[in-house]
Amino acid sequence: MTIEFRGVTKRYEGGAVAVDDMSLTVPDGSMTVFVGPSGCGKTTSLRMVNRMVEPTDGEVLLDGRNVRDIDPAELRRGIGYVIQHAGLFPHRTVLGNIATVPLLSGWSRRAARRRAGELLDTVGLPAELGSRYPAQLSGGQQQRVGVARALAADPPVLLMDEPFSAVDPVVREGLQDELIDLQRRLGKTIVFVTHDIDEAVRLGDRVAVMRVGGRLAQYGTPSEVLRHPVDDFVAGFVGKDRGYRGLSFLSADGLEPEETATVAIGSSPGTSDRWRLAVDDDHRPRGWLEPGSTVDGALTEADLVAGGSLYRRGTSLRGALDAALSSPASLGVVVDDAGAVVGVVTSRHVLDVIERHPESVGAT
Template sequence: MAIEFREVTKAYPDGTVAVDELSLTVEDGTITVLVGPSGCGKTTSLRMVNRMVEPTSGTVLVNGADVRDADPALLRRGIGYVIQHAGLFPHRTVLSNIATVPMLSGWDRRKALARAEELLDTVGLPAELGTRYPAQLSGGQQQRVGVARALAADPPVLLMDEPFSAVDPVVREGLQDELLRLQSQLGKTIVFVTHDIDEAMRLGDRVAVLRVGGKLAQYGTPSEVLRHPVDDFVAGFVGRDRGYRGLSFLSAEDVRVEEVPTVRLGETGLVAAPHWRLAVNDRGEPRGWLAPESGVDGPLAESDLLAGGSLYRRGTPIRGALDAALSSPASLGVVVDDEGRALGVVTASQVLDVIERHPEGVAAT
């Protein structure tokens, strides 16, 4: 279900123009990210899709129909909406929050709650959280519940207004991963608002960069925006390090994964060795590093280890491999599979060698 903005303007009585003749098309089944500085009209543009804001002029179409011809309440029930801090009802349980829209749409209560239970699993939350209240959840868990609530009635369109900006960076990355996983399964048409250019480049199939005053500066794929910014404003907004961001679009498939000596948590009789050893748990997941010339009296515990840095998941862009190698105390980036099990390691020099062989994959400077 495509979304189209046709010369859409939003002006207020005091003369402020929030959105100025915006024209762009959000293709069916894709994520389009609206990004730009404060005051660029990105949230206003988003809210015009579900008529929470009415345009002054121009037309917003959803699946070819002008949204102004739809009843606002019915329109909103057919469009998922996720905001900062999740916006959950504090006096309702998690399951009741998720079931809100289906019940408003006339679903039987039992059917709506069954759908809510199903969606808890879909967004990666344990079933036991269903009986809790929002205040009993972490910020990241609340945001996942907010996503589940937006998906409850299976809307074809999902609007997301800076949904992850209020959580810490580690949780935020996990939520971004979860959104990409869900999108690969569900194929929704998503409009996502953020002020974070890294988030825009990571999530978007297409990225719309807006100027202050609501003018569209550039609309294209993340790679196009990074490699070919149309003017100094876009170049400045995406940053001088856009060449590094461009690594997000270069595959790491040519980077050779090397074996690494491993030890297991709980293992005994570990004597000093001249090299770094990767510690893993019983599931094969990396837990940290045992430094050279370090031995352990008794069972190996996590307190004996050095933190391992970031992990690189096989099959994802090469930027993650470089991050893993540079953040590791051993200068060895740990490579994991989709289940988080250690496969081996890569070095920064191996990654840089691949980058040098494929300069076309990195954004122009």
């Protein structure tokens, strides 16, 4: 379902303008991220889609139909909505929370709870959590339940208002991965609000950068925004390191991993003057053994140095560079889809690929 903003303005009593003459189209089945500083109208724009805020001027259309022509209750039941801190009902179980919209839409209790159980698996939560209450869940689990609740009636549109901003960075990255995977499988039309440019370029098919005063500064693909900011405001907002962020959109074709010395957990490794990568029985990396290390008996993970981030083969160059720079051995570990070691890369390998395609990261 396509979402279109046509000359939309929101002006409050006293003359304060939250959104100023915004026009853009969110393509069907895509994820568009609204990003900008506080007070730029991101959330107001989002909430005009489901009529929680009414525009002063202009139109918001769903597949060409003005949302003002749709009953608000009917409209909202057809749009998933996820907010910060999940907004779960504290007195309802997890299954009860997820089943809320299907029940309001006339589903039978049995069908609604069956759907809720299916969605627990969809968002990566174990079935046994269904009988718990929100207070018994971690922040990350609550956010997953919030996403499941928004998806329960299978809406074509999903609105997400800074849903991951209240969780720690590790959990946040996991939730972003879950959302990317869900979108790949479900193909919803998603409008996502964030103040974090890294989150915006990681998640969005398109990014709308907004400035204070509710003006749309630039709208385009993440790579377009990073490589060709339209003015000093956008350039400053995306940051001086936007060339590094641009690696997220540069293919790793030509980046060939090299072999590295490995040692198995549980073995007697002896000594070496080289860094050695420790692997488990499935050849998955567990950490590094420092040069000159001696181990009494069998090698355990307690003997290892943490290995830094991993690079999954076939993804963008940014992940490869992260892996190389975060590794204590300056060797980025490359893994396959099963998590098994393929080889290693260095930052020099990544730079060689970049130098063959300088235009791809040419943000200045």
